Amino acid sequence: GQNIDQPTEMTATEGAIVQINCTYQTSGFNGLFWYQQHAGEAPTFLSYNVLDGLEEKGRFSSFLSRSKGYSYLLLKELQMKDSASYLCAPSAGNMLTFGGGTRLMVKP
């Protein structure tokens, strides 16, 4: 099985930077996804890390440390529309398992 841990809720201010952490314990690990899900909507793909290090994509960056079982999603220049849940999803044994999600609230 898998054990995925991420904070339940976070609050940040518009224009700021926020880091959402995720730790996982899994066997057969072959990469980690981050998805964004707005309330009542489908998850949408944000990033995928398979090697250690930082992947940058516009305002969003994702980091992975395989040896530590650790990843984070970094959101810069926060906008109100970034208020959503962010799901950490390690892929192991070719199966994707979603963490509980971090609900991010961006305030003016």
Next chain:
Amino acid sequence: DTEVTQTPKHLVMGMTNKKSLKCEQHMGHRAMYWYKQKAKKPPELMFVYSYEKLSINESVPSRFSPECPNSSLLNLHLHALQPEDSALYLCASSQEWPGPYEQYFGPGTRLTVT
């Protein structure tokens, strides 16, 4: 076209009804998935189809019956459901399975069992 469509958007059914959820993608993906998502919880995998063959069944009760008529379509047949089956049902597709491929999700069907 990177869209996965699902119908209906909302469904209310009684415990004795039979209904079906439909999912369609035209991205040429060969893997399709059904997930169940309860409020404020992450999606939980139910089924995986690869090349139109059922590859994974995550111990889902038989009152849920998946079907993959062709590579673009995925159905979920529902029969004799329980109120606790009320949830958002998400369909997704990816280029292939197995493999850590990005999954594209449809908007979901919000199911209420009365």
